[in-house]
Amino acid sequence: MDINLIIFASGSGSNAEQIVNHFANHPSIKVSAIFANKPEAYVLERAKNLGIPSEIFNREEFKSSEFLNHIEKYNAHMIVLAGFLWKIPQYMIDAFPDKIINIHPALLPKYGGKGMFGHFVHEAVIANNEKESGITIHFVNENYDEGEHLFQAKCSVEKNDTPDTLASRIHKLEHEHFPKVIEEYVITLYESNQ
Numbered sequence: 001m002d003i004n005l006i007i008f009a010s011g012s013g014s015n016a017e018q019i020v021n022h023f024a025n026h027p028s029i030k031v032s033a034i035f036a037n038k039p040e041a042y043v044l045e046r047a048k049n050l051g052i053p054s055e056i057f058n059r060e061e062f063k064s065s066e067f068l069n070h071i072e073k074y075n076a077h078m079i080v081l082a083g084f085l086w087k088i089p090q091y092m093i094d095a096f097p098d099k100i101i102n103i104h105p106a107l108l109p110k111y112g113g114k115g116m117f118g119h120f121v122h123e124a125v126i127a128n129n130e131k132e133s134g135i136t137i138h139f140v141n142e143n144y145d146e147g148e149h150l151f152q153a154k155c156s157v158e159k160n161d162t163p164d165t166l167a168s169r170i171h172k173l174e175h176e177h178f179p180k181v182i183e184e185y186v187i188t189l190y191e192s193n194q
Contacts, residue, residue: 003186004032006076008084013043015082015174020050022179029186032074037086065091080182085117088140100140103178105170107152108136112145122163130157135173137181151181
């Protein structure tokens, strides 16, 4: 059985690219499309270069359950949020129960919630003199960053860290772990249903 993933992204798309490359020659899992909510998002350029179909949508379209028609075109089994900043509407959570996965650049439940993304997270971690930070891969529910955790990985926060230097270590963790955690979860989920 082919398992189709759709990636949602809002920005540069480095995680999206890692995921596409990870599954490029996979026997049963593939990325069938990349969806972006910003026409200028660099992830769309990456999608083009990787030969992955892409879609751009606005907030109005996203709020309507008709939006599921766009997703169904790609026969999606799972949705992966890779730097996607909008809250997922309830109709999508209902349509994909335990099948929407997000990555957050901190050790949830700390530094999560509305407005906590990208450099805002790293600034807060440094301002609070945290000794460690990391990533959390979790299911998406109706609240920002509150879904059940699938995986966490940690890194130290150094005395002289800036948001940029911390971000670069966090990105390494994301690129290393996100594709593998997605793969493990998908295989567990679908092979147990065979």
